[in-house]
Amino acid sequence: MIHLKQLSTQQLLCLVLLTQVGVHVLSIPFHESRHAGYDAWMSILLGGIIAQAVILIIYWLGKRYADQSLPQYMTSLLGKPVGVVMNVLLAVYCAESSLLVAVSYTDVIERWLLITTPWYVILGLSFAIAAYIASSSLRSLAVVTQAIMFMFLISVAIVLVSGLGHGDYRHLLPIGTHGLGTIIRDSLPALWLYAGYELLLYVFPSIKYRKQRDIIIAMSVANGLATLFYVLISLVVMYKFSESQLNSIAEPLVYILRQFYWPVVQSLDILFMTIWLSVISVTVYMYLFLSARYLAFVSRREIRKHSLLVWIIAGICFLVGLLGEDRERVLKFTVYHNYATGIIVVILPILLLLVSLVREKGGFAK
Amino acid sequence: MQSDRLTSNNTRVIQEQLSNSSDFQTHDLTAGNRHFRLYYLNTMIEYAIVQEHIIRPLLVHTDVDIREAVSVLHASETELLTDAITAVIEGKTVVQIEGETTLYIYGTALNKERSINVPVNERVLRGSNEALIENLETNLNLMRKLIATPDLVVKYYHLGRRSNTKIAILYLNSIVNEQIVQELDRRMNSIDIDYVEAPGFIQELVEEKSFSLFPQMLVTERPDRVRSYLMDGKVAILTSGSPDSLILPVSFWAFFQSPDDYQINWLLGSTFRILRVFCFIIAISLPGAYVAMVTFDPRILPFEIALTLQSSMQFIAFPAVLEAISMLLILEILREATIRLPSPIGQTIGVVGGIVIGTVVVQSNLVSNTMVVVVAFTGLASFIIPSYEMSSAARLLPYPFIFMSAILGLIGLEFAYLFVLAHLSRLHMMGVPYFYSGLNAGSIRDTLFRAPLWRLKTRAKESLTRNKVRIRNPRGWEK
Numbered sequence: 001m002i003h004l005k006q007l008s009t010q011q012l013l014c015l016v017l018l019t020q021v022g023v024h025v026l027s028i029p030f031h032e033s034r035h036a037g038y039d040a041w042m043s044i045l046l047g048g049i050i051a052q053a054v055i056l057i058i059y060w061l062g063k064r065y066a067d068q069s070l071p072q073y074m075t076s077l078l079g080k081p082v083g084v085v086m087n088v089l090l091a092v093y094c095a096e097s098s099l100l101v102a103v104s105y106t107d108v109i110e111r112w113l114l115i116t117t118p119w120y121v122i123l124g125l126s127f128a129i130a131a132y133i134a135s136s137s138l139r140s141l142a143v144v145t146q147a148i149m150f151m152f153l154i155s156v157a158i159v160l161v162s163g164l165g166h167g168d169y170r171h172l173l174p175i176g177t178h179g180l181g182t183i184i185r186d187s188l189p190a191l192w193l194y195a196g197y198e199l200l201l202y203v204f205p206s207i208k209y210r211k212q213r214d215i216i217i218a219m220s221v222a223n224g225l226a227t228l229f230y231v232l233i234s235l236v237v238m239y240k241f242s243e244s245q246l247n248s249i250a251e252p253l254v255y256i257l258r259q260f261y262w263p264v265v266q267s268l269d270i271l272f273m274t275i276w277l278s279v280i281s282v283t284v285y286m287y288l289f290l291s292a293r294y295l296a297f298v299s300r301r302e303i304r305k306h307s308l309l310v311w312i313i314a315g316i317c318f319l320v321g322l323l324g325e326d327r328e329r330v331l332k333f334t335v336y337h338n339y340a341t342g343i344i345v346v347i348l349p350i351l352l353l354l355v356s357l358v359r360e361k362g363g364f365a366k
Numbered sequence: 367m368q369s370d371r372l373t374s375n376n377t378r379v380i381q382e383q384l385s386n387s388s389d390f391q392t393h394d395l396t397a398g399n400r401h402f403r404l405y406y407l408n409t410m411i412e413y414a415i416v417q418e419h420i421i422r423p424l425l426v427h428t429d430v431d432i433r434e435a436v437s438v439l440h441a442s443e444t445e446l447l448t449d450a451i452t453a454v455i456e457g458k459t460v461v462q463i464e465g466e467t468t469l470y471i472y473g474t475a476l477n478k479e480r481s482i483n484v485p486v487n488e489r490v491l492r493g494s495n496e497a498l499i500e501n502l503e504t505n506l507n508l509m510r511k512l513i514a515t516p517d518l519v520v521k522y523y524h525l526g527r528r529s530n531t532k533i534a535i536l537y538l539n540s541i542v543n544e545q546i547v548q549e550l551d552r553r554m555n556s557i558d559i560d561y562v563e564a565p566g567f568i569q570e571l572v573e574e575k576s577f578s579l580f581p582q583m584l585v586t587e588r589p590d591r592v593r594s595y596l597m598d599g600k601v602a603i604l605t606s607g608s609p610d611s612l613i614l615p616v617s618f619w620a621f622f623q624s625p626d627d628y629q630i631n632w633l634l635g636s637t638f639r640i641l642r643v644f645c646f647i648i649a650i651s652l653p654g655a656y657v658a659m660v661t662f663d664p665r666i667l668p669f670e671i672a673l674t675l676q677s678s679m680q681f682i683a684f685p686a687v688l689e690a691i692s693m694l695l696i697l698e699i700l701r702e703a704t705i706r707l708p709s710p711i712g713q714t715i716g717v718v719g720g721i722v723i724g725t726v727v728v729q730s731n732l733v734s735n736t737m738v739v740v741v742a743f744t745g746l747a748s749f750i751i752p753s754y755e756m757s758s759a760a761r762l763l764p765y766p767f768i769f770m771s772a773i774l775g776l777i778g779l780e781f782a783y784l785f786v787l788a789h790l791s792r793l794h795m796m797g798v799p800y801f802y803s804g805l806n807a808g809s810i811r812d813t814l815f816r817a818p819l820w821r822l823k824t825r826a827k828e829s830l831t832r833n834k835v836r837i838r839n840p841r842g843w844e845k
Contacts, residue, residue, distance in 0.1 A: 002545050002797030002830065109777060113663070117774065125774070125781055133788040139799070140791035146803035147787055263668055270666045274776040278784055 004139055006208035009218040011142035014149045015203070016222035018282035019196035021152070021229060023104040025159075025276070026251045029234040031189040035182035037243045038172055040190075041234040042183045047190030048227030054346050055197050055223055059216045061353045062204035064360075066212070070201040070352075071297035077356055084298055091294035091313075093344045097195070098287035099317040100337050102126045103324035105280045112254065112273060119325040124318055130285040131314035134292065135307035138206055141289060144282075151278045156229060158272050159253070162260045163236035171238050191346070192338050193230055196283065197223055198345045202290055288314055367447040369467045373403040376447065376462060376469075380405060383451050390454070395421060398428030401464035405450065410457035412476045420459060420472060432463065432470060440473025479504060485587050487754060492629035494590045502532055502606035508589045509536060509604075513596065517541075523554050525568075529561035532606040533568070536592075541599040543830045546615065546796045550601060564605030565612045572614070575793050579762055581755030582795050584613040584620055591625050599831030615795035617802065617828040619813040621756035622646070627816045635816035643814060645747035649760040650786075652747070653690045654767030654779050656740045660686045662775030678734045687772040689733045693741040694764060696723060701745075701761075798828055 007015075029040035036043045065073040071090070075083030106123045114122065133144055176183075200219060209215055237252045249255060257269035265271055292309040296302050303309060324330050370376050377392055384390045393404040402424055406416070415438065423435040433441075440458070444450060450460045450469045457475030462468070482504070485497035498505045506520060517540050523533040535554070537547060553572050562568065565585050573582050586592060587609050592602050595613045603612040613620075622642045627635035660679065664672050682689065700719040704712045724742075728735045744764060751757040763786070770778035793800035802809060809827060811817035825836045 001549050002543070004797070004799060113777060114775060122774070122777070129781055129784050129788065132785065133791075136788070136792045140788075143791040143799065143802055144784075144787050147791075149803070265666055266668050266672075267665050270663050270776065274780050277777060277780045281784055 005137070005206060007139065007142050007203065007206055008208055009214045011146055012200075012203065012207055012215065013218045013222045014145045015142055015282075015286065016197055016199065016219060017225055018145055018148060018152060018279055019199055019286045020194055020222070020226040022101050022196075022280055022283045023108065024193045025230075025233055026108060026253050026273075028193070028230055028253070029237060030246065030250050030252065032186045032234070033243070033246055034186060034189075035178070036186040037178050037182075038238050038246075039176055039178045039183055040186060041172075041231050041238065042176070043186035044190045044193070044230045044234050045227060046183060046187035047194055048223060048230070050187065050191055050346075051194035051197060051227075052220060052223050054349055055200070055219050056216070057353050058198065058200050058349045059219065061349060061356060062200060062215075063212060064356055065204075067205050069203070069205050069293075071294050074297070077352065077359070087294050087298050090344065091291045091298070093340055094287045094291035094294060095313050095317055096337060096340070098130070098284050098291065098313075099321055099324075100330075100334065101280060101283045101287070102130070102317070103321050103330055105277065106321075107324070107327065107330065108251075108273065109277075113270060120318075120322055123321050123324075126281065126284060127314045127318045127321070130281055130288050131310050133281070134285040134288040134314070135310040138203065138289070141285065145286075148278045148282055151275050155272060155275050155279060158257070158268055158275075159229075159233060159236065161262075162257050162268060163232075163239065165260065167239040168242075169239055171240075171242050172235070188342075189338070190230075192341055194223065194226060195341050195345045196286075198349065199286060199290060201349070202293060288317075369445055369447050369450065369462070369469050371465055371467055373401075373462055373464050376450075377403070377405070379447055380451055380454065383447075384454070393421075395424065397425045400428070403462050403464065405454055405460040405462070406474070407454055407457065410455075410476055411459055411474045412457075415474045416459055420461065420474070424461075432461065436461075436470070436472060438472040438474065440471075442471045444469050444471060477501065477503075482508070488586060488588050488591070488625075488752065490624065490626045490629070493625050494588070496589055497587045498589060498592075498604070498609045498611060500607050500609050502534060502604055505589070505604050505609075505611075506534060506536075509592060509602075512589055512593045513538070518596070521551075525554070525557055526559060526561040531562040531564070533562070533564075534604045534606075536596060536602040536604065538596050538599070541597070541825070541831050541833050542601060543599060543832060546601060546798070546830070549796045550614070562605065564608035565603070565610045568603060568605065568612060573795060575795075578789065578793055579759040580618065580790065580793065580800070581621065581753065581759065582614075582616070582793060582800055584616045584753065585610045585755060586613060587611070588625060594625070594628075595620075597836070598826045599829040599833075600826075615798040615800075615829060617813075617826070618790060618800055619809075620826075621753040622751065623812075623816075624752040628819075632816055632818040636814075639816050640814055642750055642752070645750045646756075646760055649744055649748035649751075649757075650763040651767050651779060651783070652744050653694060653740055653764050654771040654782065655776070656737070657686045657690050657768055658771035658775045658779050661772065666776075675734075675736055678736045681731045682734045683731070684733075685772075686737070687768060689737045690741070690768050691765065693727075693733055693737055694744070694768075697741055697745045698761065798830060800828075802828065 029044060032043045033040035071087050074086055077083065078086060102123060106119065106126060109122055110117070110119060133141060197219065200215075204215070207215055233253060236256065237246070240256050241249060241252055246252060254269050254273075257272050258267050260268050262268065288310055291313050292306055295309055295313070296306065367379070370379075373392075381390060387407075389407050389409045391406060391408045393406075395402050395404075404416070404420070419437050423437060424432070427435045445467055447469075450471065453460055453471045459472045459474045461470040461472065479501040480499055482499055483497050484495045496508060498508065510518065515538070517538045519537055519539050521535045523535065525531050525533055533554070535550065550572065557571050559567070559571070565583075569583050570576060575582065584595070592611050592613065595616070596602055600613050600615065603614070622639060624638075627639060659666055660675060664675070667675070679686075684692075696719070700715060703715050703719075707715060724738055727733045728738055748757050748760040751760060767779060767782045770782040772778070774781065790801035791799075811821055812826060820837070820841050823837050824834050825831045
C-alpha cells in the first residue's frame with residue numbers, strides 16, 4: 001500500500017509559521033516595551049533576526065544528519081546516557097510548551113469570551129482536539145495546518161483592517177530615543193515569540209526538496225512572515241496607544257479590535273479570538289506531537305505506539321493544566337518556561353552543532 | 367463430474383444439481399442417424415438463436431460434424447457436467463449427442479436490457495446525455511467508444527459465491543499508479559460474500575476507513591465523467607446489474623466538481639466551484655453559528671440586527687438550540703418524504719411542508735422566523751452539492767455543530783471545525799490521502815477554482831499517476 005510521509009516545503013512553511021505565532025499576539029508589544037517603550041517594534045525585529053540566525057544554525061546541524069531526525073542522532077552525537085536524558089528533556093520541554101500555550105489561551109477565553117464556562121471544559125476540549133490531531137501522522141498534521149493557514153490569513157486581514165482609522169503615528173516618534181541598550185534588552189522577551197522554528201530539528205529528514213537550499217528558504221520565509229506580522233501588530237498598537245497608555249494595557253490588540261467599528265460585525269475581538277483559537281491549536285498539537293516523538297526514542301528501540309504516547313502526554317498535560325486556573329501560578333511558571341525556551345531553542349542547537357563539529361574533527365562522527 | 371454416454375443419465379444429474387428447477391428443460395431431436403439432446407433454462411435463452419443457429423443446421427446438415435454445422439460465436443466443448451451446469455445457469459445451451467460423452471456449449475444467453483437513457487441523478491446543461499445502464503457489456507461498450515485506446519484495461523472479477531456477479535475494473539495502463547491497482551486487486555480477490563449489491567457492498571468492502579460520514583469513492587452514472595477520471599489516472603469499478611460506476615481514489619474536492627464546469631467559460635466554472643464549497647460550509651455550520659451568536663455572543667452582531675433578532679425571538683418559549691434541531695429535523699423528514707413518495711404527491715408534500723408548516727410554526731410562536739430563514743438557507747445550500755453522498759454528509763454534520771455551539775458558542779463551533787478538519791486529514795483510500803488543502807498554488811487550479819484548460823497541464827495529484835502531464839501543448843498557435 002502507498003504511504004505518503006514526506007512534507008513539501010510549503011507545508012514546512014505553514015507548520016513553522018503557525019507554530020511560531022501563538023497566544024503572544026494579544027499582548028504584543030506589552031512585554032517587549034518594558035524598557036524600549038515605543039521602540040519595542042525594533043526589539044521585535046531584532047528578536048526575529050536572532051531567530052533567523054538560530055535557524056541557520058539548526059539548518060547547518062540538520063544538513064549534517066540529513067537522513068535522521070534529532071532524537072535519532074542525539075545518542076550518536078552525545079553518547080548513550082546524555083542523549084537519552086536530552087531526549088527526555090526535549091520531550092518534557094515540548095509537553096510543557098504545549099501545556100503553557102493551551103493554558104494561556106484557555107485563560108484568554110475565560111476572561112474575554114466564556115466567563116462562566118468551567119476551566120476544565122475548555123482546557124479538556126483543547127487537549128482532546130489537539131491530541132486527536134497529533135496522534136496521526138506528520139503528514140496529516142501538515143495538511144490540517146495548511147488548511148488553518150486560511151484562518152491565519154483571515155486573522156491577519158482583521159488585524160490590518162483594525163489598524164486603519166483613528167490613531168497617531170507620532171506615538172512612534174522620535175525613533176530610537178530609548179537607546180540601543182534597551183532595545184537589545186527587550187529583544188530577549190521578543191525572542192520567546194519566535195519559539196517554534198526548532199521543530200526543524202525533528203522534521204528535517206521528512207521534507208521533500210528539489211535542492212536542500214529550499215528548506216532554508218522556506219524556514220526563512222516563515223520566520224520572516226512571523227517577524228513581519230509581529231512588527232505589524234506592534235506598529236498598529238503603537239499607532240493607537242501612546243507609551244504611557246501601553247504601560248497599563250497588557251492585551252492591547254483586544255481593545256483595538258473591540259473599538260473598531262464595522263457595520264457587519266460589531267465586535268471584531270470576539271471574531272478574532274475565535275478564529276485565532278485554530279491558530280493556537282497548531283502550536284498545541286505540534287508540540288504534543290514533537291513531545292511524543294522525542295519520547296518515542298527514549299528506549300533502545302523506537303516506541304511504535306505513537307498515538308498512545310500522544311494521548312498519555314495530553315492527559316498528563318490536562319491534569320497539570322487544571323492547576324493553571326490560578327493565574328498567579330501561570331505567570332510564575334511562565335518565567336521558568338522562558339528560561340527553558342531560551343536554553344532549548346537558542347543554546348541547545350548551538351551546543352549540538354559545536355559538539356558535532358568537534359567530534360567530526362576528532363574523527364568520531366561519520 | 368464426468369459426463370455420461372446416456373443423455374437420460376445426464377439429464378437426471380443436471381436436474382438434481384439444479385434442484386429440480388421447473389425452468390430447466392431438455393429438447394430432443396433426431397437428424398439422420400444421430401440423436402441430439404439440448405439442455406437449457408427456458409427463461410435464460412434467446413429462442414431465435416437456438417432455433418436458427420443450432421436446431422436448424424443440425425436438422426439440415428445431417429452428415430456434417432456438429433462443430434461445422436452450428437454457427438454460434440461462443441462455442442466450447444467439455445467432458446465435465448459441472449461445466450455444463452454452470453453454462454446452463456448462464457443462459458447457454460448445452461448439446462449432447464446420444465452415445466458420446468462430449469458436451470457442446472453454445473452461448474445463447476438472452477439479454478434483456480433497457481435502452482441507454484438520460485442521466486437522472488447527475489443532470490447537466492451542456493455535455494453528453496448518456497447514462498450507464500444495468501448491463502455491464504453495454505457499459506463497457508460505452509466506455510470503449512469514449513476511450514479508443516489500447517491503453518484501456520478491462521479486468522473482470524466474479525464476486526459473490528451465490529450470485530456470481532461480474533465486475534469490471536477499468537483503468538488506463540500507462541497513467542494509473544500500479545500500486546493502487548495491485549492493492550485493489552488484492553482486496554477484490556479477498557472478498558468472499560454471497561451476493562454483491564453494487565455499488566454499496568463494494569464500497570464498504572474495499573475502503574479502509576469506514577467510520578466516516580464522508581464518501582471516499584465517487585459514484586457516478588455518467589460515462590463522460592468516468593472517462594475524465596480515468597484520464598486522471600483513477601480506477602473505475604463497474605458492476606453488472608448496477609447503473610453506477612465507482613471511482614477511486616478520489617479526493618474531497620472531487621465531490622464539488624461537476625462535468626458542467628469544464629463545458630462553460632472557466633470564469634463561470636470557477637465561480638460555481640467556489641459557490642459549491644461555500645455552500646458546503648454554510649450547510650454544515652450556519653445553524654450552529656446562528657445558535658452560537660444568539661445564545662452566547664449577540665455582541666458580535668451589529669446593534670440593528672441584534673434588535674431584529676430580539677424582536678423575532680421575543681415570544682419564543684424554546685431555547686435556540688431546540689428550535690434549530692427541531693426545524694432541521696422537520697426539513698429532514700420533508701426531504702425523505704419527497705424521495706419516497708410518487709412524484710404527483712411529492713409536490714403536495716412541498717406545499718404542506720414548506721408553506722403550511724413554515725408559516726404556521728412561525729405564527730404560533732413555536733419557532734422564530736429568523737430560524738426558519740436560517741434552516742431554509744441551510745437546506746438549500748446542501749442541495750447545491752453535486753454528489754448525493756456528499757450532500758447527505760452535509761445534512762448530518764450540522765447536528766454536532768449545533769451541539770458544540772450550544773455548549774461553547776463560537777469557540778465550540780471552532781472546535782467542531784477543527785475536529786472535522788482533523789478527521790478529513792486522517793482519511794485515506796488505498797493509502798492515498800483523501801483531503802489536502804486546496805489552497806496551495808499547485809492544487810488550487812482544479813479544487814477551489816477551475817483554471818483555464820491550458821493551465822491544467824498536470825493530472826490531479828491525488829491519484830499519484832505514473833505520467834503526470836495531461837496536456838503537452840494545448841494551444842499550439844500563438845496569440
